[in-house]
Amino acid sequence: MLEQSIQELESGSQRRIQSASSLEELEAVRVEVLGRKGALDQFFKQMGKLPPDERSRAGKILNSCKQALEGALEARKQAFADAALRAKLDREWLDLTLPAPGPRRGHLHPITRIQRELEELFASLGFTVLDGPEVETEWRNFDALNIPLDHPARDMQDTFWLDGGNLLRTHTSPVQVRGMERLGPPLRMIAPGRVFRNESVDASHEHTFYQLEGMMIDRDVSVAHLLYFMKTLLTAIFKRDVTVRLRPGYFPFVEPGFELDIKCLICGGAGCPVCKQGGWVELLPCGLVNPNVLRMSGIDPEEWNGFAFGLGLTRLVMMRYAIDDIRQLQGGDVRFLEQF
Ligand code: DAH
16 A cells, blocks of 8 residues: 555656656655655655564655656756756857957057158158157257247147256157257258147147147248148148138247138138138248248358248048047047048
């Protein structure tokens, strides 16, 4: 009687174990059958009431039933673990023989690109490309360029002064001085680079921006030479007709000095933040080199003269790519730069 009940319990439990679809179901069977107050435990308790010879027989059967069920549970658990592992491997399977995707390629910053284009253009016209330090002496940034002590450009507002009297150059013009000192006349040079001004930042002003300085010193250089080079320069950059106007402009290092403006390419002259609503953008201040400047760098103005210009590279990039906020150029947002 007891034997039959045990066999029924065993076969019933086996079926449940084999058909369980989760670890939770298996655990429920274990608790119900093999747990401390489970079905088998009940049989062990009844066994105590049997006469001794039947008791040992029932004990054997109960033990073998217990072992069989424990073994089956363990095997099923293992099967679940194996299936989970297989699923994980399937999910994470990698083909190590596939070729790698390769590094993502970047590109040059639009300012660098224009700078290189202009370097190439001027090199083809016989100009040397010079580099100068961003930390300059007061002499080369101001005095040697004939900028008098009371000139507004020396105002504390505009210049980042450094300890010891040096400064962050406020323009690339000090490289003219370096060019004259190092190479002497005749001289054809350009100097692209970063310049710094202590300005409050808005859509058209940055404390850090780029210029490209140019200088030519020879015998009998005239405004006609200057205009020729400026026109060549603008045609090369914009690859189309741009409307320009020439105004007298005052810069201590040139005489006469000019402001060469171009009609704003962002708004077509109607007025926008880049042209400060004026329709024109100051792009290319220039002029004939002031004889004082030549003299201070040891060049005889009786024998030599020349022209100079200071192109706003940052503004130029904004015009060429229709960028209406200067802050985006150095804002470090790759999504912005990826457009160019
Ligand atoms: N250095 C001037 C500036 O930053 C620009 C400039 C004007 C440069 C006239 C020149 C020049 O070489 O001839 O405002």
